Amino acid sequence: LTKNNFNPQKNNCPLLCRRNxxxxxxxxxxxxxxxTVHHLLVHCVxxxxxxxxxxxxxxxxWVQPQKVHDVLVAWKRRMKKGLAFGVWKLIPLAIWWSVWKERNRRIFEGQDLSLHDFKHYFLRILY
Structure with a gap:
């Protein structure tokens, strides 16, 4: 999911526009x-x-890296074995899944979660 779909050099807009x-x-x-990929997955408020x-x-x-790839590299470097290791591995994926679901909810269903509910949704995915 993360490696293949979040490539900022890959421009899908012409393909999507041809499909209306x-x-x-x-x-x-x-x-x-x-x-942009970097804004949506890293820098959006x-x-x-x-x-x-x-x-x-x-x-x-930590200081947030500028690019998605740099986030993944830094995240992997900080991984340590231990009790919280499993949660640590899931945080980026839980964040990006939450963003994907909320983005689709807004675009395709016309519904918005509040920021408070968005955070709760993320925590439910994480735990």
Whole structure:
């Protein structure tokens, strides 16, 4: 999922447009910035709140990398064996799954979770 689908060099827009699908150019979560892979999965204020929540649960302070690939590399480096190892491995996937589901909910169902409910959704996935 993460390696093959989140390649920022891969531009799917022409393919999707030929199939008559025109997605949003603005992020549907924050409704402010242009929707790029890096914005949607790392830098959007909604997503940043999930990163901060996940990291605080683990007692970790860190500076968020600029690119999705760099997040994965840094995340893997920080992995340590131990009791919380399983949760640590799941945090990025739980964040990205939450983003995917909320983005689809907004685009295809016209429904929005509040930020508070979005965080609870993430925690339910994580635990």
């Amino acid at each position: 699908f025109h997605g949003p150019s603005r992020c549907v979560l924050c409704r402010g910035e242009e929707e 909604w997503v940043s709140s999930l990163w901060q929540l996940g990291l605080s649960l683990m007692g970790v302070c």
